[in-house]
Amino acid sequence: MIRLFKHYVPHAVLLLGMVDVVLLMLSGELGWVIRARQIEIDPGHFSSRLVQLFSFAALIEMAMIAVGVYGPDALRSMRYAAARLLVAVSLGIIALSAFYFLVPERSLWRSNLFYAMFIAICLLFANRLLLGSLLGAAAFRRRVLVLGSGNRAERLRKLGERPEAGFAIVGFVAMSDRRPVVEEAIPRAVLTDLTRHVENLGVSEVVLALEERRNALPLKDLLRIKTAGVHVNDYSSFLERETGRVDLDTLNPSWLIFSDGFSSGRMVSSAAKRVFDIAASLLLLLFTVPVIALFAALVKLDSEGPAFFRQTRIGLYGQSFDLLKLRSMRTDAEADGQAQFAQANDPRVTRIGRFIRRVRIDELPQAWSVLKGEMSFVGPRPERPEFVAGLEDKLTYYAERHMVKPGITGWAQINYPYGANLEDSRHKLEYDLYYAKNYTPFLDLLIILQTLRVVLWHEGAR
Incomplete structure (x- = not known):
């Protein structure tokens, strides 16, 4: 593996991604030339549209990362890879259309995108056919x-x-x-x-x-x-x-102290993270207020009780704060006063609640907590005080996960299913400690992109 910004990336994945970027730029160029020949104009020199071609490649590459094109299953199965590629390129074209609407002077023609999309799918799939055997070979x-x-x-x-x-x-x-x-x-x-x-x-x-x-x-x-x-x-x-996790079975304090991580350079990363959190939460709230309002009304119609609910959670340095979410359970979900983990097919979840949990709409109001600085977009999920007290007694180093702000999504959320018991909490803690030890804006970007994969394929939702 090679280490990029404190995060390890397999050599095979890095090679595949680099070749993909070149092929995407080639696809954009071929689409441009084909369309220019059709309408009988001079396509011009390649260098005159480098910015457009790079934006085409970058946005589709991010979509590929987001939907799991570089995951282990996609590298082993051509059928799986083809399905993810189709979704990724389609999402990338949608993102490009929005980008070109905002920055029209840096756009490719829409007809060019049509050709480039199909060329890209063919070239990217051919790349996996040609390199697939090599990527799994001992040479890598x-x-x-x-x-x-x-x-x-x-x-x-x-x-x-x-x-x-x-x-x-x-x-x-x-x-x-x-x-x-x-x-x-x-x-x-x-x-x-x-x-x-x-x-x-x-x-x-x-x-x-x-x-x-x-x-x-x-x-x-x-x-x-x-x-x-x-x-x-x-x-x-x-x-x-x-x-991609810190193994609790072999962990000792001296390793945490002397191994790389928790560096002083985090000050710059933290500042960049806060700027991103403010900008992203404002945009998210601006664009999702209609969605939140619609589903708040549906929650009210579907079951008795308020549309939103507040719940105390533990945040940075063990400080408590109130988390705001759309209500997805019945109001008597904890009538006995005992805190409970959500279970698979939990009977306490309402009909609308089941849907909004699956597509993560219930999480949208948390952007307000991000804007206030109580949370970040990326970080360990904040737990309830009742759970934290018990888990700190049973799991060594559990308190260390509170050395970074909690997040709406996180490294554990994209790598491990929803946790509903002590063993699940232990595994998720291993991922949370890895994030707390190694977080950088690069790792945050990877997590945000791959959260789309979790939402699209309902991984981990309960």
């Missing part, structure tokens, strides 16, 4: 040697067996005399030169997966491997990179 996977043969090593083996894994494990070395969980692990004692073994296997990365590190670190081996030019990684950092 890092060759990893695991030092360890216990449960941690076994977990890495299972992780490496996934089709979307960006690494291939080429061997295991048992570093202790304990009975190995990974049976094929080679005992360290039989290797006279571990560095030579690493070189013979063509290893690009060594991962330390010891069960007990106290007084057991093979410092001499690690030093020689490192000075030989091979990357050495610890278990927690490797899992963070490969899974």
